[in-house]
Amino acid sequence: MERADAHLHLFASGYPGRYGRSPAGGDELAVYGSLRRTHGIDRALVVGYEGAPEFVGNNAYLAGLAADHDWIAPVAYVPPGGPTDPSDLRRWWAEGFVGISAYLADPEASRAFGMWLGDAAADLDRVGAVLSLNATPAATAHLGPALAALGDCTVLVSHLGLPGAHPVPPGRDTAASVLAPLLGLAELPHVGVKLSGLYAISEPAHAWPHDSARPFVEVLLGAFGPQRLYWGSDFSPSLDHVSFAQTLHPVGLDGLSPAEAADVYGGNLCRVLPTRAGVVTPGEQPHRTIAAGIK
Template identity: 40%
Template sequence: MGLGTEFEGWLFADLLLGVGDEGEASLGEDVEAFAGISLYLDDIEEDLVERFADIALEGRTVSINATPQSLARHGTAIRLLDGCLVLVSHLGSPRRVVDLPPAELHDALARLLRLADLAHVAVKVSGLYDADPEFPHEKVKPTVALISETFGPSRLLWGSDFPVALDHLGMREAMETPDWFTEIFSPDEVLGVLGGNLDRLVLSRPVNPTLRV
């Protein structure tokens, strides 16, 4: 299913890749027609290292939904996407990390944190309700703080996960950022997470000129 998102005078065509009719996900030849792709890595068993070698993804944005196990399985492929901007959604979907002491929290997030040395990888601060359903998701704060400390706040991007979030939260709660953001980020860093980082990371990268409107 193809998606288009208009942003600051650009039309970003995004290809959503998941499980196909046969129960298997694959990367088709039409990927090259899109400025960005979304990958649900839990659904993909094929060797992405070999597959990416056959697809011209240079300059595109690759949004990833993955559990820690999938990040580990496809870690080499993610490293090879250094010509792209790779966005890991939902804090790497840690889910079961709330209330862990610091040492155990670091171990639980290790597969995501190992990607911090890759300058082309950023993390979406999204889907907070998945780890802590109660707004303002206070139990997720240590996770966000550790990821920010490891990746740096300039590589974190806020996302509401709209409209899926409405299955778990009211509209106001889905759209608001938690008050504890100001305990982790400075005022300038908050502005970056809420949009400035996206401007810098996405709009500064080359996009297929045929997609400009």
């Protein structure tokens, strides 16, 4: 089964993990390249992040990678209030970015992001941008109107909606209560959820297979269905806690049919990403390319 990875990071100097060095154990691009060849990962949504001083410049680094590697589909980091330069979006599309990433920790950040989305929606819709959102439930509760106004974008909420760490697996009712703001977005057909970062739900984080994540996965599967769930490895931060091979098998998906599993593990992402130049997957309709949107 071919895969597509909906959430990973690549940093020029490596992700400074819990031990002060990248848990990938080497050059992150080279390490991930070997992993994707071993595990049959065809495409990857590489999530930009510049939310701390040590990560400034990550967008520029990803632009350079995208120019040399057609399997990389990067999303550019934007602060909650949007980019400081209005021309950044046009430049990012020209550089090969397929969308944007935002990190929303609280309602204030969410409201600022929503206001910016109101101004940027036409530009994002024009190119069919992918929005990768790391948003807590408290922040997600304020996103509905702004996301509903996006007509031609795909919104991917990372890490099961960040439900927090749970030493003991909660009941499904409790899981649904925690994720209520995210479940409220299930009525929007362009919103999906990444099955990534399950280690952050476990306590301790290395307690694979992360049984505490199971009720959250099951609740999300019931609300969004297998066509709007997206597997993601969270390379390389996840390697602080588990092996890459362990990220390949999130809990809660046991009942999927082979076709549904193929969708979650890669098919869904491949359908929303812009088609690589000259390449159309059999059975799919050609997608617009991001470059077309800057004309």
